[in-house]
Amino acid sequence: MQNQTLPRKVTLFSQVKRSKGTWTPVIRRTAGGPDEKTTGRGNHRVEGQQQSICLSDCLTHNFKTVSGSCGKMNVVKVAAAFLMLLCLLLLAALIGLGVQYIQDQTSCRRKASQMWMNNVNLTADGQELLRSNSKMKDIIHNLSQKITRLQTDRNKLKANNSELMRDREDFKKQVFENARCSANWTQFGNVCYLYMKSLEKTWNESRDDCVSRGAQLAVISSEDEMTFISAFFSRGWIGLTDVETENVWKWIDGTSPKTKHWRVGQPDNYANEDCAEINEKEWNDLSCSSPNHWICNKKLP
Structure with missing residues (x-):
C-alpha cells in the first residue's frame, strides 16, 4: 500500500519596498504538488529547498520577514553574535579592571611602606624630642633653683646694705653731734x-703754725679725703716732703702716701724742690722756702 500525503505548500512572505516607502507582502510557494509522494527522499529535497530559500534571503539582505525555521535561525545567530560580543566586552573590562587592581595594589603597598618608614622616623624623632624636653626641664629646674638662691642672697645683701647705711648715718650723727669742729674749721x-688762704708762709713756718693750733700740715690718707680737700681748697702747703731722703716722699707723721696725685712730670726737683703743695686738685713739688698758703688738719677726739 502506497503512502499518500496531502500536497505540501510552504508560503513565504516577503515584503517588497516600493518607491514611496511602503511595503507589499509577496507570497512564495515551495516545490511540491498533489502527485508528489512523501517519501523520505522527497522530504529531504523539500527541506533542502526551504533552507536554500531562507539562506538566500538572509544572504541577499533584502530585509524580508520569513516564517518557520528560517526566521528562528536568524534570531539565534544574531543573539549568539550579540552574546559573543558582550562576552568579549566583559572579558576586556575584567582584564582592564584586573590590571588596574594590580597597579592600585602595588601603589598602595608602596605608599603603605613609605608611611610605615615615616612613622618609624617620626617615632624616633618624638622619642628624641621627649629626651630633649626632659633635659630642658632639668636645666630649667636647676636655673630656677639658682635664681631663687641668687634672689635670696640679693635680699640678704640689700638688708645688710641697709643696715650698713643706717650704721653710717648713725655714726655721722654721733660725729657731728658729739664732736664739732671749732669756728673757721671745716x-x-x-x-x-x-685753710689759711689769707696768709702766705714757708713750708716750715706753715708747719709750725699748724702745730700751734693743735694740728698739723694736712695729711691725706684716702681718695675721699683728697676729693674733699680739692673741692674746698685751691692751693696750699700739705704735710708731704722728701727732705730726709731725695725722691722718698713721706708725710710729716712718718707714713708713706697710700695714694698719689702728682701732676704730670712731677715731682721734678727743680731748684731743690723738697716740699709738696696741692695745686688745682694735683700735687706739685716746690721749694720749701717759697711763700704759700697752707692747710692744717686734726682729728677729733
Whole structure:
C-alpha cells in the first residue's frame, strides 16, 4: 500500500519596498504538488529547498520577514553574535579592571611602606624630642633653683646694705653731734680742716703754725679725703716732703702716701724742690722756702 500525503505548500512572505516607502507582502510557494509522494527522499529535497530559500534571503539582505525555521535561525545567530560580543566586552573590562587592581595594589603597598618608614622616623624623632624636653626641664629646674638662691642672697645683701647705711648715718650723727669742729674749721668725717688762704708762709713756718693750733700740715690718707680737700681748697702747703731722703716722699707723721696725685712730670726737683703743695686738685713739688698758703688738719677726739 502506497503512502499518500496531502500536497505540501510552504508560503513565504516577503515584503517588497516600493518607491514611496511602503511595503507589499509577496507570497512564495515551495516545490511540491498533489502527485508528489512523501517519501523520505522527497522530504529531504523539500527541506533542502526551504533552507536554500531562507539562506538566500538572509544572504541577499533584502530585509524580508520569513516564517518557520528560517526566521528562528536568524534570531539565534544574531543573539549568539550579540552574546559573543558582550562576552568579549566583559572579558576586556575584567582584564582592564584586573590590571588596574594590580597597579592600585602595588601603589598602595608602596605608599603603605613609605608611611610605615615615616612613622618609624617620626617615632624616633618624638622619642628624641621627649629626651630633649626632659633635659630642658632639668636645666630649667636647676636655673630656677639658682635664681631663687641668687634672689635670696640679693635680699640678704640689700638688708645688710641697709643696715650698713643706717650704721653710717648713725655714726655721722654721733660725729657731728658729739664732736664739732671749732669756728673757721671745716669737718670731714672725724677730721677738722683749716685753710689759711689769707696768709702766705714757708713750708716750715706753715708747719709750725699748724702745730700751734693743735694740728698739723694736712695729711691725706684716702681718695675721699683728697676729693674733699680739692673741692674746698685751691692751693696750699700739705704735710708731704722728701727732705730726709731725695725722691722718698713721706708725710710729716712718718707714713708713706697710700695714694698719689702728682701732676704730670712731677715731682721734678727743680731748684731743690723738697716740699709738696696741692695745686688745682694735683700735687706739685716746690721749694720749701717759697711763700704759700697752707692747710692744717686734726682729728677729733
